[in-house]
Amino acid sequence: MECVRPSDQQLIDFVIREARLLDQQQLDAWLDLFTEDGHYWMPVEWGQTDPRLTTSLMYEDKFLLRLRIDRLKSNRTFSQSPRSRCHHVLQVPQIDARNDAERTYVTWTPLHYVESRGDLQTLYAAWATHHLAVVADQIRIRLKRVDLVNCDAALGSIQLFV
Amino acid sequence: MIGKYRGNRQAISALVRETEVHRDLYVDRELFELEMEHLFANTWIYVGHDSQVPKSGDYYATTIGAQPAIMVRDATGKVRVFYNRCPHKGTRLTGESCGNTGQFLRCPYHAWTFRLDGSLAAVPLRAEYDAARFADSRGAQGLTPVRHVHVYRGFVFAKMSDAGPGFEAFFGEALTSIDNMVDRSPEGRLEVAGGVLRYMHDCNWKILVENQTDACHPMIVHQSSAGIAADAWKAPPPGAKKPMAVEIYAPFVSSYEFFQGMGLRVWDNGHGHTGVAHSIHSDYSAVPGYFDQMKAAYGEERARAILGENRHNTIYFPNLMMKGPIQLLRLFKPLSANRTLVESWTFRLVGAPDLLLERTVMYNRLVNAPTSVVGHDDLEVYERAQDGLLADGNEWVNLQRLYDPGEADGRTMVTGGTSESQMRNQFRAWEKFMTLSL
Numbered sequence: 001m002e003c004v005r006p007s008d009q010q011l012i013d014f015v016i017r018e019a020r021l022l023d024q025q026q027l028d029a030w031l032d033l034f035t036e037d038g039h040y041w042m043p044v045e046w047g048q049t050d051p052r053l054t055t056s057l058m059y060e061d062k063f064l065l066r067l068r069i070d071r072l073k074s075n076r077t078f079s080q081s082p083r084s085r086c087h088h089v090l091q092v093p094q095i096d097a098r099n100d101a102e103r104t105y106v107t108w109t110p111l112h113y114v115e116s117r118g119d120l121q122t123l124y125a126a127w128a129t130h131h132l133a134v135v136a137d138q139i140r141i142r143l144k145r146v147d148l149v150n151c152d153a154a155l156g157s158i159q160l161f162v
Numbered sequence: 163m164i165g166k167y168r169g170n171r172q173a174i175s176a177l178v179r180e181t182e183v184h185r186d187l188y189v190d191r192e193l194f195e196l197e198m199e200h201l202f203a204n205t206w207i208y209v210g211h212d213s214q215v216p217k218s219g220d221y222y223a224t225t226i227g228a229q230p231a232i233m234v235r236d237a238t239g240k241v242r243v244f245y246n247r248c249p250h251k252g253t254r255l256t257g258e259s260c261g262n263t264g265q266f267l268r269c270p271y272h273a274w275t276f277r278l279d280g281s282l283a284a285v286p287l288r289a290e291y292d293a294a295r296f297a298d299s300r301g302a303q304g305l306t307p308v309r310h311v312h313v314y315r316g317f318v319f320a321k322m323s324d325a326g327p328g329f330e331a332f333f334g335e336a337l338t339s340i341d342n343m344v345d346r347s348p349e350g351r352l353e354v355a356g357g358v359l360r361y362m363h364d365c366n367w368k369i370l371v372e373n374q375t376d377a378c379h380p381m382i383v384h385q386s387s388a389g390i391a392a393d394a395w396k397a398p399p400p401g402a403k404k405p406m407a408v409e410i411y412a413p414f415v416s417s418y419e420f421f422q423g424m425g426l427r428v429w430d431n432g433h434g435h436t437g438v439a440h441s442i443h444s445d446y447s448a449v450p451g452y453f454d455q456m457k458a459a460y461g462e463e464r465a466r467a468i469l470g471e472n473r474h475n476t477i478y479f480p481n482l483m484m485k486g487p488i489q490l491l492r493l494f495k496p497l498s499a500n501r502t503l504v505e506s507w508t509f510r511l512v513g514a515p516d517l518l519l520e521r522t523v524m525y526n527r528l529v530n531a532p533t534s535v536v537g538h539d540d541l542e543v544y545e546r547a548q549d550g551l552l553a554d555g556n557e558w559v560n561l562q563r564l565y566d567p568g569e570a571d572g573r574t575m576v577t578g579g580t581s582e583s584q585m586r587n588q589f590r591a592w593e594k595f596m597t598l599s600l
Binding site: 042044045048052053054055056057058059063064066068070071074076077078079095152153154155156157158159 | 241264355356357359360361362366385386387389390391394405407502508516518519523526527528531532533535537538539541542543
């Protein structure tokens with residue numbers, strides 16, 4: 001998606017395509033959507049502001065995200081036998097911030113996420129905040145923040161990406 | 163009620179043999195109830211840390227075994243532990259898991275009000291109780307305290323029954339692991355910090371406790387996660403500094419020889435720890451400025467001795483595990499025979515650089531979160547054990563690795579890190595404290 005200054009619709013399409021790559025488990029292509037210094041953050045506290053001195057469910061750079069993706073491919077990954085599947089339902093993303101001079105953008109997307117494995121299926125509700133940047137004329141994710149509505153509940157395993 | 167085990171001490175004792183245990187310990191609902199009534203009453207159970215209730219009126223609500231409990235800092239600064247129920251109708255007094263209740267705890271149902279020492283301060287329409295001799299009732303006695311509470315260097319433990327040993331006699335030398343964690347602060351003080359991770363496990367709580375000193379699973383179970391991290395760093399980009407995440411993950415897939423050489427120390431009453439000589443926490447990068455702070459606080463020799471201990475996992479029997487070098491503890495809260503809530507708490511070394519807390523918090527996230535790639539594979543094998551133990555064809559769990567026929571005499575013992583002697587130690591203590599009050 002080449003763009004010097006992305007339109008709102010291009011930003012929306014990007015976020016929707018990102019979820020589709022996750023649902024179709026095209027995880028290498030998904031990881032390419034992140035900038036080299038990009039992070040995926042899933043806070044554990046409601047309204048959490050600090051990922052460094054407060055723990056999180058996930059706060060991962062590209063190295064750790066790559067590790068997760070490679071792990072999902074391994075045949076020694078016992079918790080993925082049988083494999084998990086996932087399904088996102090997004091509300092239309094809203095553009096919360098637009099800085100055309102810096103070419104940085106923030107979108108906000110309420111979503112429902114289902115993860116299934118074997119006979120079990122679990123529903124999560126969340127808000128995804130995408131901090132996007134245009135790098136080499138491509139929209140890229142600098143930070144994807146996922147706030148689960150029940151982030152501080154006692155949860156079972158979440159094995160794929162919300 | 164007559165069941166298979168209730169009131170039958172002999173049947174319970176027969177479940178624990180020298181090198182194997184019966185699967186009913188993990189799957190039987192009656193045994194679970196008996197564990198809550200006896201094992202969790204006769205032993206010292208971790209409640210919380212006093213830094214969670216720093217000021218008068220601060221409270222923290224939790225469970226001790228199956229019992230709802232509340233830890234409160236009273237007006238004199240003393241930490242008290244009560245059963246968390248109103249003496250009127252049983253209503254749990256707190257909604258939030260922590261907060262400040264001011265000078266009184268007030269029940270939200272009928273406004274019975276209690277001082278922070280648990281005594282009853284007020285009951286609405288007090289005169290209407292006169293004919294019933296209210297002063298003689300349980301209600302008039304206020305909140306029921308948990309019978310025995312001991313605060314050791316900030317760690318709050320409680321014992322619900324009068325049976326069983328006193329605090330020092332119960333833990334003995336095992337307290338040295340708490341000492342080492344606290345001593346790692348230049349001020350000799352810890353604070354709960356960094357948030358708590360709560361991970362639901364569909365397995366018996368003992369499977370989790372056993373796994374803490376199981377040094378023969380990491381290289382198998384965590385090959386898919388830690389192994390990939392270690393492999394990824396085998397060809398690091400030139401000049402790159404090893405990421406903290408690789409320092410944390412890679413040692414999980416060390417060899418059997420590494421874990422054997424790390425050693426295991428076993429104490430009486432079910433306590434013990436892995437990592438006598440070294441551990442997976444031994445080779446973390448130095449944190450700038452920290453050693454100088456420790457040297458200034460303790461002198462060089464003592465500072466080196468404190469930081470030279472790299473105990474891996476210390477079991478405080480029955481359901482607490484502590485990691486001194488990482489300032490982390492995990493509490494395995496039993497919910498039912500096949501359900502356990504794992505809480506992983508972290509601590510700030512008061513006075514030490516923030517980078518230590520950053521590493522602690524990262525460790526917790528990478529290893530203990532419901533989203534952890536290490537945790538996922540652990541939980542998978544636990545749950546498969548919980549399922550497989552239902553098989554009637556073989557009712558025994560094998561615990562024979564590095565068995566020493568003289569090991570049951572209650573002495574402190576140091577042995578190879580791959581030994582299952584700490585698990586055997588736990589089950590001897592299980593039998594002892596299950597049957598102590600029968």
